[in-house]
Amino acid sequence: MSDKQISIPVAAGTGGSPYAGVFDRLIDFCRARSLFLLHYCTGCGAIELPPAMTSRYDMERLGIQPMATPRQADILLVTGYVATKTLKRIILTYEQMSAPRYVIGICSCTVNGGMYWQSYATVKKLNEYLPVDMYIAGCMPRPEAVITGLQQLMDRIEAGRADAWRDYYRRYDHYLGKQQALFGKHWQTPSDIIGEARQFDLLGPDTLGEHTTLLEQYQQPLEMPSTPVFGHGRDVPEDERS
Amino acid sequence: MDWQVLLLDIVLMPLLAFIVGLLMVLMMRRVRARLERRIGPPFFQPLYDIIKLYGKDIQISHGFIHDLGIIMVVGGYITVEMFLPVPGFVGLAEKGDLIALAYLMMVPMLGMALGVGQCANPNGSIGISRALTAMLGYDIPFVLVIVAVAAMYGTTSLPEIIAIQQQGGMATWGVATMPVMAVAGLITTHVMLAKEPFETYIAPAEIATGPMVEMGGKFMGGLFVVQTFQVYTAGVLYVTLFLGGGENWLVFLPKIFAVVFIPFAVTIVFPRYKAGEGLLWVWKWPTGIALLGLALILM
Numbered sequence: 251m252s253d254k255q256i257s258i259p260v261a262a263g264t265g266g267s268p269y270a271g272v273f274d275r276l277i278d279f280c281r282a283r284s285l286f287l288l289h290y291c292t293g294c295g296a297i298e299l300p301p302a303m304t305s306r307y308d309m310e311r312l313g314i315q316p317m318a319t320p321r322q323a324d325i326l327l328v329t330g331y332v333a334t335k336t337l338k339r340i341i342l343t344y345e346q347m348s349a350p351r352y353v354i355g356i357c358s359c360t361v362n363g364g365m366y367w368q369s370y371a372t373v374k375k376l377n378e379y380l381p382v383d384m385y386i387a388g389c390m391p392r393p394e395a396v397i398t399g400l401q402q403l404m405d406r407i408e409a410g411r412a413d414a415w416r417d418y419y420r421r422y423d424h425y426l427g428k429q430q431a432l433f434g435k436h437w438q439t440p441s442d443i444i445g446e447a448r449q450f451d452l453l454g455p456d457t458l459g460e461h462t463t464l465l466e467q468y469q470q471p472l473e474m475p476s477t478p479v480f481g482h483g484r485d486v487p488e489d490e491r492s
Numbered sequence: 493m494d495w496q497v498l499l500l501d502i503v504l505m506p507l508l509a510f511i512v513g514l515l516m517v518l519m520m521r522r523v524r525a526r527l528e529r530r531i532g533p534p535f536f537q538p539l540y541d542i543i544k545l546y547g548k549d550i551q552i553s554h555g556f557i558h559d560l561g562i563i564m565v566v567g568g569y570i571t572v573e574m575f576l577p578v579p580g581f582v583g584l585a586e587k588g589d590l591i592a593l594a595y596l597m598m599v600p601m602l603g604m605a606l607g608v609g610q611c612a613n614p615n616g617s618i619g620i621s622r623a624l625t626a627m628l629g630y631d632i633p634f635v636l637v638i639v640a641v642a643a644m645y646g647t648t649s650l651p652e653i654i655a656i657q658q659q660g661g662m663a664t665w666g667v668a669t670m671p672v673m674a675v676a677g678l679i680t681t682h683v684m685l686a687k688e689p690f691e692t693y694i695a696p697a698e699i700a701t702g703p704m705v706e707m708g709g710k711f712m713g714g715l716f717v718v719q720t721f722q723v724y725t726a727g728v729l730y731v732t733l734f735l736g737g738g739e740n741w742l743v744f745l746p747k748i749f750a751v752v753f754i755p756f757a758v759t760i761v762f763p764r765y766k767a768g769e770g771l772l773w774v775w776k777w778p779t780g781i782a783l784l785g786l787a788l789i790l791m
Contacts, residue, residue: 276543277544280539280541280547281544283534283536283537284537284540284541284544304528304530305528305529305530306533309535310525310530310531310533311530311532311533313533313534313540314539317701318701318706319700319701319705319706319708320708321705321706321708321709322701322707323706324544346548346552347551347708348551348708349549349550349551350549351550374603378694400534433709441552449548450549
């Protein structure tokens with residue numbers, strides 16, 4: 251295989267047969283009607299979710315139900331401000347979810363930092379670090395707004411247009427660059443995004459780049475209990491310490 | 493001709509179990525929703541969930557044993573369905589009896605333990621240890637129920653048990669001849685279904701759904717399929733032992749739905765036991781009631 255990849259655009263068409271896309275359409279239909287939520291509720295927006303779930307607005311009638319772990323979930327719901335420390339956990343969580351996975355940013359804080367605009371420790375735009383499918387703005391958005399946003403996402407899923415998760419694989423270098431700018435060159439996660447992109451044929455023009463080269467340079471093997479990815483035991487060089 | 497009928501039976505029985513089980517899961521979620529004054533999920537929701545989970549594009553397996561574990565879980569329950577006689581289908585029920593069925597019902601749990609082991613997630617390991625503890629709890633009253641049934645009908649063959657109850661009419665149903673045992677059986681069913689207060693090994697807010705913690709996508713789809721089998725098996729087994737089976741599906745379906753409705757409806761008022769407390773409770777009450785029932789039968 252040569253280094254230069256020739257991209258051949260493949261249009262998603264029926265290829266002449268009327269039944270060609272039936273199975274894909276069925277899966278999209280079911281995906282839109284069965285959404286498992288994982289709340290990352292560290293911000294104040296979390297308070298609007300209990301009424302959206304319980305008897306007042308009852309999200310389960312739309313097929314939306316909460317799940318406990320990232321492996322099981324489809325939607326990562328980030329409610330409210332994201333501190334730099336929080337963002338690490340959000341990225342770890344996001345990369346563990348099985349695709350297609352969607353990210354929804356709730357509240358103004360995920361859109362532009364909101365009232366934490368001047369904070370030194372708060373991430374301003376979530377979509378610089380993760381592919382966000384939908385923002386639901388407001389401070390805080392009412393349950394009606396949350397449900398309307400989710401319904402819009404459902405429409406997009408059913409139409410097969412909610413594929414921001416592919417963007418994370420295709421432009422991994424871009425996202426990783428932003429993450430490295432924030433966390434330092436030693437940043438790594440347990441999930442092997444490049445390997446997954448190779449395995450599932452999602453390599454894009456920007457999957458690999460200077461930032462992934464940097465990642466490979468500093469990457470440590472994962473199965474080493476003495477060197478956790480982050481936290482107390484991490485061996486941070488002198489020049490990185492702040 | 494004979495093997496063709498058998499082949500048809502063992503293909504159709506798990507399929508029927510799946511369809512009826514889907515309806516039972518729907519009922520479970522609707523009952524819960526109504527008791528919480530919600531509307532609840534739409535009619536096809538359990539099916540949407542399963543198709544969505546099997547339609548995941550990217551997901552991670554933790555290795556061969558993880559894959560094998562989930563195959564054992566689903567395969568174990570498919571085998572259980574083949575041994576469970578229902579109206580119009582006998583399947584392998586004449587080849588194996590109640591004791592074989594009790595053994596087979598353990599296979600999925602062991603498969604789960606195998607698969608979760610490779611995930612190396614501490615929550616999963618805690619969940620599995622709790623699940624096996626719970627199994628240790630409910631298997632004792634379950635075995636007592638089997639002994640009582642065998643003593644009462646003089647056989648452990650499920651088709652014969654059904655035939656005896658159907659020939660004698662309602663007065664020979666297990667619930668009439670051994671009412672104390674029927675109560676113990678119902679409580680055991682509740683514990684087997686892992687409904688509150690015995691859902692120690694699922695515990696979403698505590699150990700993040702325990703054994704299911706690393707199960708995403710197709711693995712979770714398998715577990716959703718197994719959930720349908722689980723509620724179906726519990727309902728059918730109870731109806732077979734205590735409520736005279738069914739001459740046809742019109743009689744049979746209301747019975748099995750009524751049986752599983754009881755745990756689904758009462759579960760919502762309970763919080764959760766600790767794993768040890770739950771075990772002690774099961775060893776105390778259903779086991780005690782079952783021992784009393786057994787004594788009444790043997791006297």
